[in-house]
Structure formats: structure tokens, C-alpha cells
Amino acid sequence: MNITQLREHLCATYPDLCPLFSIEFGDGVLSVEPERLREAAANLKDLGFDRLGMVTAVDRPTHFELVYRLYSRSMSAALFLKCNVGRGESEAPTLSDLWPAALWQERETYDMFGVVFAGHPDLRRILLPDEWEGFPLRKDYRDDTMIRRPDYI
Amino acid sequence: MAVIDRLGEALGDGEGGIVLSTVDSLVDWARGKSLWAMPMGTACCAMELIAASFSKFDFDRHGTFPRPDPRHTDVMVVAGTITKKMAPAVKRLYEQMAEPKWVIAMGNCAVSGGIFYYDTYSVVRGVDEFLPVDVYIGGCPPRPEALQDAVLRLRELIATESIAPNRRWEGALVLPMPGDISFGARPGERAGTGRPGAGGEPE
Amino acid sequence: MTFYNDRTGLAQDNGIAETGELVVNVGPSHPSTHGVCRVIVHLDGETVTKAEPVIGYLHRGIEKMAENRTYLQIVPLTDRLDYVGSMYANWAYCRAVERLAGILVPERAEYLRVIVCELQRIASHMMALGSAAADTGAATMFIYAFDERERIIEAFEELCGARLTYNYVRPGGVSFDAPDGWTETVLEFCRNHRSALDMMDRLYFGNVITRQRTKGLGVLSADDAIAWGASGPVARGSGVNWDLRKHDTYSVYPRFDFDVPVGSNGDCYDRARVRLFECYESCRIIEQAIAQMDPGQVKAPGLPRLLAPRPGDAYDHIESARGSLGVYLVSDGSVRPYRMKVRSPAFCNLALLPMLAEGHMLSDLVVILGSLDPVFGEVDR
Numbered sequence: 001m002n003i004t005q006l007r008e009h010l011c012a013t014y015p016d017l018c019p020l021f022s023i024e025f026g027d028g029v030l031s032v033e034p035e036r037l038r039e040a041a042a043n044l045k046d047l048g049f050d051r052l053g054m055v056t057a058v059d060r061p062t063h064f065e066l067v068y069r070l071y072s073r074s075m076s077a078a079l080f081l082k083c084n085v086g087r088g089e090s091e092a093p094t095l096s097d098l099w100p101a102a103l104w105q106e107r108e109t110y111d112m113f114g115v116v117f118a119g120h121p122d123l124r125r126i127l128l129p130d131e132w133e134g135f136p137l138r139k140d141y142r143d144d145t146m147i148r149r150p151d152y153i
Numbered sequence: 154m155a156v157i158d159r160l161g162e163a164l165g166d167g168e169g170g171i172v173l174s175t176v177d178s179l180v181d182w183a184r185g186k187s188l189w190a191m192p193m194g195t196a197c198c199a200m201e202l203i204a205a206s207f208s209k210f211d212f213d214r215h216g217t218f219p220r221p222d223p224r225h226t227d228v229m230v231v232a233g234t235i236t237k238k239m240a241p242a243v244k245r246l247y248e249q250m251a252e253p254k255w256v257i258a259m260g261n262c263a264v265s266g267g268i269f270y271y272d273t274y275s276v277v278r279g280v281d282e283f284l285p286v287d288v289y290i291g292g293c294p295p296r297p298e299a300l301q302d303a304v305l306r307l308r309e310l311i312a313t314e315s316i317a318p319n320r321r322w323e324g325a326l327v328l329p330m331p332g333d334i335s336f337g338a339r340p341g342e343r344a345g346t347g348r349p350g351a352g353g354e355p356e
Numbered sequence: 357m358t359f360y361n362d363r364t365g366l367a368q369d370n371g372i373a374e375t376g377e378l379v380v381n382v383g384p385s386h387p388s389t390h391g392v393c394r395v396i397v398h399l400d401g402e403t404v405t406k407a408e409p410v411i412g413y414l415h416r417g418i419e420k421m422a423e424n425r426t427y428l429q430i431v432p433l434t435d436r437l438d439y440v441g442s443m444y445a446n447w448a449y450c451r452a453v454e455r456l457a458g459i460l461v462p463e464r465a466e467y468l469r470v471i472v473c474e475l476q477r478i479a480s481h482m483m484a485l486g487s488a489a490a491d492t493g494a495a496t497m498f499i500y501a502f503d504e505r506e507r508i509i510e511a512f513e514e515l516c517g518a519r520l521t522y523n524y525v526r527p528g529g530v531s532f533d534a535p536d537g538w539t540e541t542v543l544e545f546c547r548n549h550r551s552a553l554d555m556m557d558r559l560y561f562g563n564v565i566t567r568q569r570t571k572g573l574g575v576l577s578a579d580d581a582i583a584w585g586a587s588g589p590v591a592r593g594s595g596v597n598w599d600l601r602k603h604d605t606y607s608v609y610p611r612f613d614f615d616v617p618v619g620s621n622g623d624c625y626d627r628a629r630v631r632l633f634e635c636y637e638s639c640r641i642i643e644q645a646i647a648q649m650d651p652g653q654v655k656a657p658g659l660p661r662l663l664a665p666r667p668g669d670a671y672d673h674i675e676s677a678r679g680s681l682g683v684y685l686v687s688d689g690s691v692r693p694y695r696m697k698v699r700s701p702a703f704c705n706l707a708l709l710p711m712l713a714e715g716h717m718l719s720d721l722v723v724i725l726g727s728l729d730p731v732f733g734e735v736d737r
Contacts, residue, residue: 025668050582054671054699058686067684069671069699073582073598080671101585104707112419127412127736128275129238136274136420137695149271149424193385195392195414196733197439197520200483204509207502221387239392239413242384268432272424273417294520 001075003028009075014043028079037083038093041068044081045098048072052095055105057113059139064090064115085115094120112137177315184227184253185308187216191226191250193243196233198260198294205297217304223249228307230300231284234262234269235277244283255287255311256280257303264289375401380718384413390487390725391732395709397718404721407713409706414736422696427453427527427663430696434683435521437698438734440483443469443476443512444676445734446525448698451606451672452683453527457665464652465529466608471542471645472512472524473674474638478549479508480677481631488628488726489560492569497560504552507545514538527663528656539646546639553635561629570624574712574724577622584711585704588679589630590728594622600675612644624727631677631729662691671699678702678729698737702730 001009003023011018017040021030032040051071058065068081085092094117096102106117107126114135117123125132134141164172190212194202206212206219220226223246235243247256258280261267266278280286287310288303383394392413398406418437422430434449435442447469454461461469486501509519516524516532524531560566581591591598599616601609617633619626667689673682679701686695705728712728713721 025666025670027671052585053673053680054682054684054697056684056697058669058695067669069682069684073603076603078604099585100580100583101704101707104703105585108703125412127415129412136417141274141420143274146274147271197436199391200439200520204502204506207499207506209503209506221385234414234416236413236415238415239384242413246385268436269416269421272421274420276416296519 001077003077006075006077006079010047013047017043028077029082030079031082031084034083034085034092037081038095038098041081041095041098044070044079048074049077049079050074052099052101052105053078055095055102055109057109057115057137059113059137060084063087064113066092066109066115068095090115091118092116093118096120111135114138177317178312180316181312181314185311188228188255188304188307189220189226190217190257190304191223191229191246192219192221192232193229193246194232195235195239196262198232198262201294201297202230202232202259202300205300210297210301212301212304215301215304217301223247224251226250227253228255228257228304229284230257230259231263231280231286232259232294234267235280236275237277238275240277240283243280247284253314255307256284257288257290257300257307258286259290259300259303260295261291261293264291267293377405382721384410390730391735393706393725393730393732393735395721395725397721399718402717404713404716404718407710407721409709411703411706411732411735414732416737418737419696419698422693424692426691427665427693428661430693431526432521432523434698435523436733437700437737438676438678438681438702438731439520440731441476441480441677442520442522443472443525444674444681446523447473448672448674448676448681449683450525450527451674452670452685453663453665455672456668456670456685456687457527457663459528459656459659461529461656462653463608464533464649465654465656467645467649468530468534468654469525470608470612471642471649472515472522472530474641474645475508475511475542475545477677478635478638479505481635482508484631484677484726484729485556485560485628488624488723488729489566491722491726492566494560494563494566497556500552500556500559504549507548511538511541511545514541526655528659529654531655533654539649542642543646546642549639550636553632557632561625561632567625569720570628570723570727572621573624573716573720574727575621575623576708576712580708580711581622584708586679586708587701587704588675588677589627589634590679590705590708592617593619593627593630593727595620600673600680604673606672606674608645609641611648612641614640614644624723627727627729634677664689664691673699676701678731678734679705681734698734700734700737702728702732702734706730706735 006028007021010021020032049070049072053069053071056067063084063086066083066085070081071078092115094106096106106120107123109115110123111125111127112135192202229247258264262269263280266276269276270278288307290299290303292299378399380397380399382397384392394410396408396410397404418433421433431446434445438445482501482505486498489497512522513519515534515538516522576594578595581594581596595618597618602616614637617630619630665687667687669686671682671684673680681701682699684697685693688694712724
């Protein structure tokens with residue numbers, strides 16, 4: 001199923017999600033608010049998106065952009081689910097009860113960015129030692145032990 | 154060279170099977186020729202460490218056998234990137250090894266942090282920050298032959314040690330020097346022993 | 357106390373002895389050569405009640421480093437991610453860059469990429485099967501498998517000069533064309549490899565001890581495999597017929613005729629069998645690719661050394677030996693990426709360990725970990 005067919009199928013089944021769906025550079029993107037994230041994810045799962053491929057975050061200047069990649073084997077389709085959470089108290093609902101694949105990936109996003117997933121059964125650091133301070137993948141992470149690579153291109 | 158290395162000749166010389174040597178050369182011979190290695194392989198270099206131990210680049214012919222147990226081994230081969238999370242474990246395993254023990258730092262990451270020197274927050278830049286390293290091997294990853302060469306160099310380094318405290322046999326160290334022509338021996342010449350001016354004589 | 361009619365010999369099963377819980381730490385440095393993984397195991401007697409993997413001992417911050425490197429400078433970093441399969445790790449990253457920047461790759465480069473990726477898949481499966489065998493104690497299989505790997509590594513050394521971290525697949529193509537006679541070397545390898553695989557089949561899978569140890573162990577149902585995001589031989593061993601080369605096809609894979617081996621029981625035995633049969637299929641693909649490959653360019657013409665793609669993001673994935681390896685790149689229009697995220701299949705597969713190991717014995721835990729085939733460069737990044 002290609003992107004336009006997917007858009008038609010989505011709009012036919014869940015008309016309220018239709019205005020949130022856009023096509024950017026050949027990939028379908030569904031952008032939702034954090035309050036509607038769980039509802040949109042559950043709707044997508046009912047639609048046939050049975051695999052959660054990737055959970056990550058991008059540190060934008062004013063907010064964190066959570067990016068989820070969802071697959072549907074039956075429809076042979078994939079799309080991005082994006083959600084912006086604030087930088088101050090970054091909190092988003094967990095999707096680990098819909099797809100257990102999100103358990104470790106959300107832990108990793110918390111470890112690297114500090115985004116708290118409400119409702120996650122076991123939210124703690126996974127890649128860094130438990131006593132590490134700071135969230136490394138944030139753009140404003142400062143660490144005295146980091147040596148910046150010189151700019152020779 | 155110590156008499157111990159010409160053991161076969163000495164025994165066959167009709168001397169009645171008596172070899173005279175020093176205690177140090179006997180001990181260093183025994184320690185150097187049977188270095189059991191503890192493979193502290195964390196990353197890509199571990200693949201080359203395993204390859205060095207297996208059939209194509211057989212490590213066992215040098216007496217070195219990978220034993221994953223610190224209490225049975227003489228040499229710890231640190232192969233791969235050491236992160237800050239892993240460093241306490243490596244230090245603890247090093248302390249569990251029995252004396253005498255040596256460390257080979259294999260690969261660029263173990264020598265200096267390697268490709269992960271810049272822009273990283275979690276890599277220890279070189280295992281010599283917390284372990285006393287005896288032999289460094291460069292390479293990313295170094296070839297298995299380079300690892301075996303490191304064991305041979307370590308053997309020569311061991312030959313300079315003495316079981317008497319604070320005593321070393323510097324004269325016995327036969328590492329190649331920059332001005333050495335032993336590596337450029339032309340056909341018909343015998344390669345030198347590694348001392349400047351000591352090699353390259355025609356046979 | 358008597359053990360006359362004791363089937364297992366374990367006092368706890370007869371209710372004679374009461375056992376308390378024992379917490380044992382396995383790793384991070386242990387003889388099972390999968391890398392640095394620590395598993396905190398709660399044991400009741402000999403049975404595992406809870407197994408919790410602790411990872412991060414090889415976390416080198418590659419994603420942070422990528423933000424200060426140009427697109428071409430990141431390719432050697434991707435080599436070190438999945439160090440048992442550098443070729444396909446490079447390829448996943450290069451596909452994401454090409455998707456982001458809109459680069460078209462010449463056809464000969466695509467064929468060369470497929471050939472090296474399939475050879476790398478065989479090499480990776482040899483490593484996986486060998487170390488899985490070594491976990492059950494069959495060291496002979498490990499040595500034979502590594503010998504096959506050495507043949508492949510010799511072929512790669514002829515191609516690009518490196519034994520393990522190749523830096524070969526670049527954005528826009530590959531770095532060097534195959535030298536004269538290389539394709540004949542690879543074809544000869546494929547011919548000999550099939551008989552080696554038959555021998556390994558008899559040696560390892562024909563052994564009754566292997567079957568007793570791995571059959572029925574660590575059973576993963578198909579629904580669990582999909583819900584937990586498992587991919588690759590781990591999912592295919594459970595009956596999930598999903599292979600990106602067939603079902604989300606990319607590059608020149610549609611032109612080849614090959615099958616996807618799928619298991620049925622989802623135990624360790626099936627996962628290992630899937631890996632073995634994938635090697636046969638890879639040989640088929642390599643032979644077809646060499647037959648179809650035409651002379652031509654191997655790099656996209658006119659590509660600048662400093663790529664500055666359009667602002668936006670792109671995600672692309674390939675079927676690696678461990679599953680679906682994907683790279684997500686976010687660009688802000690400059691020569692360095694704004695964010696690079698690697699979706700690592702071994703990380704997602706390793707999340708299954710607590711579920712699979714529960715109820716089995718401690719020595720089975722190592723076998724299950726081996727069948728999940730983690731490579732910690734990829735898990736920890």
C-alpha cells in the first residue's frame with residue numbers, strides 16, 4: 001500500500017486523525033499533541049500497525065520532538081508518529097502497554113534526553129551507569145571530560 | 154642469548170645432560186614461552202583476538218592460550234574500547250590475576266581511545282589510565298599477526314626481568330632499534346640480533 | 357534424606373530441601389564470547405526466576421559523536437556499531453543519507469553492495485552459529501565456523517584492504533571497484549561453502565546433545581515476536597515470515613530469486629536452523645548477483661565531498677543478519693547531521709531475554725542469550 005492509499009484508508013477509518021497526517025518527502029507523518037498520543041497510537045494499532053520499530057527524540061531549540069516509527073505487515077506500510085513535548089517538564093505517556101517493544105526504547109530515550117514516560121513500569125537508565133548526572137544527547141549537555149573534535153573538514 | 158635456548162644442543166653435546174645457566178634465564182624462559190592470555194575483549198578487536206587464537210593464525214604454537222579466567226592467566230589482553238562503566242570491572246579482574254602479570258593493550262581504543270577520542274562522554278582514553286600496560290599494539294583492529302608479534306615482544310621484555318628485587322637485565326633486551334638493518338637483510342646475509350651495527354654481515 | 361526415586365536429582369523438586377533465592381551476577385566479562393553483557397540472575401536452586409540484563413558497558417556515545425562529524429566521516433563510526441557486520445551497518449547508514457540527500461546510486465554499486473552484504477551475512481551467521489555452539493560446549497564447531505569466516509575476510513581484504521572494519525560502502529556508491537578475479541574468488545567460495553554448511557549441519561545439528569539442549573528452549577511465540585519488535589532470525593524462527601529483502605524490498609533485491617527460511621517452534625534450535633539456511637540462500641543471491649552484474653561506475657557522479665542535504669529527516673533500514681537495522685537522520689541543512697539515531701535490532705531482540713529465560717536453568721540462560729545473537733557494539737552504540 002503506498003502513501004496515498006494509506007492516507008485514504010486512515011481518513012476513512014479515523015476522520016479526526018486526517019488533518020494531522022501529512023506527507024513529507026515520501027514518508028507519512030502523523031503529528032499529534034501529547035494529550036492525544038495514546039489515543040492516536042491505539043487507533044493506529046487497531047488500523048493494523050502491529051510493529052513499533054523505533055522510539056527516539058530530537059532536541060529542538062524549544063521542545064523535544066518524539067519520533068515513533070510504526071509498521072504494518074498486513075498493509076505493507078510504515079509511518080512516523082511525531083509528538084512535541086516541552087523542554088521544562090518533558091513528560092509523555094508511555095506506549096509500552098500497546099507495544100512491549102517500547103519498554104527498552106523509552107528507557108533509552110529517558111537515559112539520553114530526560115523525557116519522562118508516564119506509566120512506564122521501569123523507567124531508569126539503561127545505557128549509562130545509574131549514578132550518571134545529566135542527559136548526554138541534549139544539545140546543552142556540558143561535560144568537562146569531552147574533548148571537542150577540531151573543525152578540519 | 155641464554156644457554157637455556159640452546160638446551161637441545163647442550164644436552165646432545167655429550168655433557169651428560171647438564172646445562173649451566175642462571176636461575177633468571179630459566180624462570181624467564183618458562184614464563185615467557187607459556188603466557189596464558191585473558192581475553193578482555195569488549196569490541197571489534199575481540200574478533201581479531203578470537204581469529205588469532207584459531208586455526209589460521211594459531212596462537213597456541215606460541216604457548217598462548219585464551220583462558221577466560223583471571224586466576225589462571227598471566228597476561229591480560231585488553232582488546233576493545235573501555236568505557237567508564239566497564240573500567241571498574243576490568244580493574245577488578247586485573248587485581249584478581251596472580252603475580253607475575255602483564256597487560257597488552259590491543260587496538261587503538263585500548264591504547265589511546267582511538268576513533269572515540271573526540272566528542273565522547275563515556276570512553277576511557279586508553280587503558281593505561283588505570284592499568285600498567287607493557288605492550289601497546291596499534292591498529293583498528295590490528296591484524297592477528299600483530300597480536301602474535303606483541304606476545305613475542307612481551308616474551309623478550311620478560312627476558313629482561315629478574316626474580317631478584319630491583320634487578321633488570323637490560324643487556325638481554327633484543328627489541329629492534331631504529332638504526333637496525335636486521336629487517337632489511339639482503340639475500341645471503343644473516344639478519345642481525347637487533348643491536349646497531351650488529352647485523353647484516355654476509356654469511 | 358533419600359534420593360532413590362528422584363527424577364531430577366534436585367532435592368528441591370522432592371520437597372526435601374527448601375531453597376532460598378540466590379542472586380548471581382553473570383558478566384560483564386564472561387567466557388561466552390558475545391561481548392560485554394551483564395545479567396543479574398535470581399535463582400531458586402538451579403532455576404532462573406528472574407534474569408535482568410544490564411547493558412551499556414560498551415556505550416561509546418556514537419550518536420553524540422555523529423553530531424560533530426560530516427556525513428562521510430560518520431561511515432567509519434558505523435563500522436564499529438555492529439562490528440561483526442560492518443558492511444551492512446555502513447549500508448544502512450548510506451541508504452539513510454541517500455534518501456535524505458536524494459542521491460541515486462549506480463547499478464554496479466548496488467550489485468557490489470548486495471554481494472558484500474550477503475557475504476557479510478554469511479560471516480555474521482558463522483560467528484553466531486559458532487559462538488552458539490561454543491556456549492553449549494561444542495568448541496569444534498566454533499573453529500570450523502571461524503575458518504569459513506576467514507575465507508570471507510580474505511575476500512574482503514582483497515576488495516578493500518581491511519579485515520574487519522571496512523569503511524567500504526559510502527554515500528553514493530562504494531569506495532573501490534572489485535579487482536580482477538575477485539568475483540571468481542567469491543564464486544569459488546560459494547561453491548566450497550555449501551559443502552562446509554552441510555558438514556556443519558551434520559556436526560552441530562545432527563548431534564543429539566545439541567538437540568536435547570536447544571529444542572524447546574526459550575520458546576518465543578509469533579505474536580510476542582511482533583509485539584516486542586523482534587526481527588531477523590529471532591522473529592523468523594518463531595514463524596513470522598518477515599524479511600525486509602522480500603517484504604519491504606530495496607536496492608536490487610527484487611531481481612533475485614531466493615527463499616526466506618522460516619521456523620515453526622520459536623525455540624533456540626529453530627533460530628539456529630534459520631541462520632544456517634540463510635547462509636545457503638545468501639550463496640544463491642551472490643551467484644545471481646555476480647552473473648547479473650555489468651561493468652560500470654561504482655560512485656554516483658558529481659557527488660560533493662561535503663554533503664549538505666535538505667533540512668528534514670529520513671529513515672531507512674536494511675535486513676542485517678540480526679534483523680532490521682535502521683538509521684534515522686535529521687538534517688538542518690549543514691554538513692553535519694543534527695541527529696543520528698541507529699535503530700539496532702540486537703537491542704530490541706535483547707529485551708526478550710527476561711521473558712525467554714524465566715523458568716529455565718542457569719546453563720540454559722547462556723544458550724538463550726546466544727540464540728538471540730547480540731553484538732554489543734550495536735546494542736550499546
